[in-house]
Amino acid sequence: MLGDIINPYHLQIISFILINIILGIxxxxxxxxxxxxxxxxxxxxxxAYTSALLTINFDLPIFLGIILGAVVAGVFGILIGIxxxxxxxxxxAIATLGFGEVIRVIFVNWESITQGSxxxxxxxxxxxxxxxxxxxxxxxxxxxxLKNNQFIYLLVVLILLLVNILLVxxxxxxxxxxxxxAFAAIKMDEKAAESMGINITYYKVLSFTQxxxxxxxxxxxxxxxxxxxxxxxxxxxxxxxxxxxxxxGGSELIWGAIFGATFMTILPEALRFISDYRYMIYGVILIAxxxxxxxxxxxxxxxKWFKKKLKLKRGGSLGIGTKKYN
Amino acid sequence: xxxxxxKVYLLISVLMVVMLAACSEDETNAxxxxxxxxxxxxxxxxxxxxxxxxxxxxxxxxxxxxxxDEINEKGDVKIELIIEDSAxxxxxxxxxxxxxxxxxxxxxxxxxTLSTEMNVVGPEADINGIPIMGxxxxxxxxxxxxxxxxxxxxxxxxxxxxxLEKAVNKYGAKKVAILYGNDDLFTQSGFDTMKAxxxxxxxxxxxxxxxxxxxxxxxxxxxxxxxxxPDLILASALYNEGAVIMDxxxxxxxxxxxxxxxxFNSPQVIEIAGEASEGLIVATPWFGEKDDPKVQDFVKKYExxxxxxxxxxxxxxxxxxxxxxxxxxxxxxxxxxxxxxxxAEIKDLDGILGKFSFDEDGDVIMEPTVLIIKDGAFQQFx
Numbered sequence: 001m002l003g004d005i006i007n008p009y010h011l012q013i014i015s016f017i018l019i020n021i022i023l024g025i026x027x028x029x030x031x032x033x034x035x036x037x038x039x040x041x042x043x044x045x046x047x048a049y050t051s052a053l054l055t056i057n058f059d060l061p062i063f064l065g066i067i068l069g070a071v072v073a074g075v076f077g078i079l080i081g082i083x084x085x086x087x088x089x090x091x092x093a094i095a096t097l098g099f100g101e102v103i104r105v106i107f108v109n110w111e112s113i114t115q116g117s118x119x120x121x122x123x124x125x126x127x128x129x130x131x132x133x134x135x136x137x138x139x140x141x142x143x144x145x146l147k148n149n150q151f152i153y154l155l156v157v158l159i160l161l162l163v164n165i166l167l168v169x170x171x172x173x174x175x176x177x178x179x180x181x182a183f184a185a186i187k188m189d190e191k192a193a194e195s196m197g198i199n200i201t202y203y204k205v206l207s208f209t210q211x212x213x214x215x216x217x218x219x220x221x222x223x224x225x226x227x228x229x230x231x232x233x234x235x236x237x238x239x240x241x242x243x244x245x246x247x248x249g250g251s252e253l254i255w256g257a258i259f260g261a262t263f264m265t266i267l268p269e270a271l272r273f274i275s276d277y278r279y280m281i282y283g284v285i286l287i288a289x290x291x292x293x294x295x296x297x298x299x300x301x302x303x304k305w306f307k308k309k310l311k312l313k314r315g316g317s318l319g320i321g322t323k324k325y326n
Numbered sequence: 327x328x329x330x331x332x333k334v335y336l337l338i339s340v341l342m343v344v345m346l347a348a349c350s351e352d353e354t355n356a357x358x359x360x361x362x363x364x365x366x367x368x369x370x371x372x373x374x375x376x377x378x379x380x381x382x383x384x385x386x387x388x389x390x391x392x393x394x395d396e397i398n399e400k401g402d403v404k405i406e407l408i409i410e411d412s413a414x415x416x417x418x419x420x421x422x423x424x425x426x427x428x429x430x431x432x433x434x435x436x437x438x439t440l441s442t443e444m445n446v447v448g449p450e451a452d453i454n455g456i457p458i459m460g461x462x463x464x465x466x467x468x469x470x471x472x473x474x475x476x477x478x479x480x481x482x483x484x485x486x487x488x489x490l491e492k493a494v495n496k497y498g499a500k501k502v503a504i505l506y507g508n509d510d511l512f513t514q515s516g517f518d519t520m521k522a523x524x525x526x527x528x529x530x531x532x533x534x535x536x537x538x539x540x541x542x543x544x545x546x547x548x549x550x551x552x553x554x555x556p557d558l559i560l561a562s563a564l565y566n567e568g569a570v571i572m573d574x575x576x577x578x579x580x581x582x583x584x585x586x587x588x589x590f591n592s593p594q595v596i597e598i599a600g601e602a603s604e605g606l607i608v609a610t611p612w613f614g615e616k617d618d619p620k621v622q623d624f625v626k627k628y629e630x631x632x633x634x635x636x637x638x639x640x641x642x643x644x645x646x647x648x649x650x651x652x653x654x655x656x657x658x659x660x661x662x663x664x665x666x667x668x669x670a671e672i673k674d675l676d677g678i679l680g681k682f683s684f685d686e687d688g689d690v691i692m693e694p695t696v697l698i699i700k701d702g703a704f705q706q707f708x
Binding site: 007009011012013016105108109116117118119121128148149153226227230231232268269 | 509514
C-alpha cells in the first residue's frame with residue numbers, strides 16, 4: 001500500500017529540493033529588484049545557527065526556533081542592506097560575499113557558543129520531534145501501513161511542501177502588486193523609477209531583507225532536517241550554488257528559481273549511475289546552458305509560448321473561446 | 327523561433343524523464359540467498375569519490391575491494407559491496423545513506439569518509455537500526471552517537487597522547503607551543519586533544535597559535551614561537567599545510583621536533599618539505615614497513631593492483647571489511663541486529679593494523695605505532 005510506494009530516499013531528495021527552492025526564491029527576490037547579492041549563504045547560516053542554538057539551549061519549540069531564525073536573519077538583512085545597497089552590480093556582489101565569509105568566520109571562532117568548526121550536533125530533528133508528539137496522542141504510523149522512518153520523512157516533506165506552496169503563492173501575489181511592480185521598475189532603470197516617485201532605497205532594502213528572511217528561514221529548516229550543522233555548510237560554495245539555482249532556471253520569473261533548484265538538486269542524484277563522471281556532466285550542462293540560453297531555462301517568452309499552447313489545446317478540444325484563459 | 331522553443335522544451339522534458347527514471351533504477355536486484363552455506367550479505371559503502379578530497383575515497387574503496395576479493399575467495403562469508411559517492415557533502419551523504427538503508431537486503435554501512443558526514447548519517451543509521459562503521463572518522467564523539475555506530479579508525483584522542491608521551495620522555499620537554507588550523511573539524515579536534523593532554527602531563531603551554539586552511543605564510547606564528555623558546559612544537563595540521571609549516575620553521579632556524587596528529591601523517595610531508603620534515607613525530611595505526619608478513623603481503627598486493635603504496639586510509643578500510651566479515655561469520659545470518667551484536671563482541675582480531683577490539687561504545691582499542699621522520703623516511707620511534 002502506501003508503505004510500498006514511499007521510499008525514504010526519494011523523500012530525502014524531495015525535502016532537499018523543497019529547501020533549495022526556498023533558497024532559490026530568496027535570491028530571485030533580491031535579483032528581481034536588480035540587486036546581485038551573494039550573502040544568502042551567510043543569512044542562511046544565521047538562520048540555521050539561531051534556530052539550532054535556541055532549540056538546543058533553551059528547549060524552544062522547533063517552530064518558534066525557525067521563525068526566530070528567519071527574523072534574526074531579516075534583522076541582519078536590514079542592518080547590512082541599508083549601507084550595502086549604496087553599492088550596486090559587482091561591487092554589491094563582492095561586499096555581500098564578504099559579509100557571508102565574515103559570518104562563517106564568526107561561527108568558526110566563537111567557539112564557546114558555536115563549538116567552532118566541530119559544528120553543532122544534536123539539533124532536534126523536525127520529523128522526529130513531530131513523530132514524538134504524534135506518538136503521545138496515540139497515533140501509530142502502522143495504522144497507515146508505514147514504517148517509522150517513512151512516516152518521519154513524509155511529515156517533513158508535507159510540512160516543507162505546505163511552506164513552499166504558501167511562499168510561492170505569496171510571492172506571485174506580491175509580483176502583481178505595487179511592491180512587485182516597483183521592484184521591476186527599479187530593475188529596469190533606477191533613475192527612471194525614482195523620477196516616477198518610487199522610493200528606491202525603501203524598496204531595495206525591502207527586497208534585500210525579504211531575501212535575507214527567506215534564506216534564514218531555509219537555513220533554519222536545513223538545520224532541523226540535517227540535525228547537524230557546521231560553519232563549512234555556509235561557505236561561499238553555498239552562495240554560488242544558490243545563485244546557480246536562480247540563474248540556471250531563469251532569473252526573470254519565480255518559476256525559474258523553482259525549476260533551477262529542482263533540476264540542480266536532482267541532477268547529481270540522477271547521474272549517480274555514472275559515478276565518477278557525474279560532476280563533469282554537471283559542469284558541461286552549466287556551460288552549455290550559459291552558452292545557449294543565458295537568460296535561464298524558463299523566461300517570459302517560454303512561459304507565454306507554453307500558455308498559448310495550453311490554451312490552443314484546450315480551446316480546440318473543448319470548443320471554448322480563448323478569451324476566458326487570458 | 328517557435329520551433330527552437332519546442333526543441334528546447336522537448337529536450338528538457340526528455341532529460342527530466344530520464345533523470346527521474348534513473349533516480350529509481352535499482353532495488354530490482356536479487357535478494358540475498360539464505361539457504362545454508364556461507365552467509366551472503368550486501369554492505370553499503372558511502373565514500374568521498376568526487377571533489378577535492380577524492381584521494382581519500384579512492385584509497386578507501388581500493389582497500390575495500392582488495393579485502394573483498396580475499397574474503398570472497400576464502401569463502402567463509404560472501405559479501406557484495408554497493409559503493410556510492412557522497413562528494414564529501416553532508417546532504418549527499420545523508421541522501422545516499424537513505425538510499426542504501428531503504429534497501430532491506432543491505433545489512434551494514436561502511437563509511438562515510440568525513441567526520442562531518444558521519445555526524446549526519448550516524449544518528450539516522452542508529453534510528454533505522456543498521457550497523458555503520460567509519461573507517462576514517464577520527465573526531466571525538468562519533469561512536470557515542472548510538473549503539474549501532476562503530477569505527478575502526480584510531481581517534482586523535484588515542485594517537486596524539488601516544489606520540490606526545492614518547493616525544494616528551496625522549497626529549498625531556500617541559501615547555502611546548504601549539505599551532506593548529508581552527509577552521510577544520512579534524513585539526514580542531516586534534517588541537518583539543520593536544521591541549522588537554524599537554525595540561526594533563528603538566529607541560530607548560532607557552533602559546534597557542536592558529537592558522538587557516540590554504541594559508542601559505544606562517545612566519546608571524548613561527549616568529550612568535552621561536553621567541554618563546556619551547557622544547558617541542560605541537561602542530562595539529564593536515565599534511566599539506568603541515569609540510570609548509572615545517573619548511574618555513576626550518577628556514578627560520580627552528581630545529582625543534584614537531585608532534586603532529588593523524589592528518590599530518592603522510593608520505594607527502596617528506597615529498598613536499600624534503601629535509602625540513604626531519605623530526606616530525608606522529609602516532610599512527612598504520613606502518614607499512616612493519617616486519618609482519620601480513621602487512622608486507624598487503625603492501626605488495628596493493629602495489630601490484632593499484633600501482634602505488636597504500637596509505638593508512640586504504641589499510642583501515644581493508645581491516646574494516648575483515649571486521650565486518652568476522653561479524654557476519656559470528657552472527658551466522660545476514661541480519662542487521664545480529665550483526666550489530668556480533669560486531670560489539672569482536673575482540674583481539676588480528677589485522678594489518680594490529681590487534682583490534684571494540685570498547686563498549688564501539689570505539690577502537692588498539693596500540694598505535696609512533697613514527698618519526700629520519701633520513702628521509704618514516705621510522706619507528708623508540
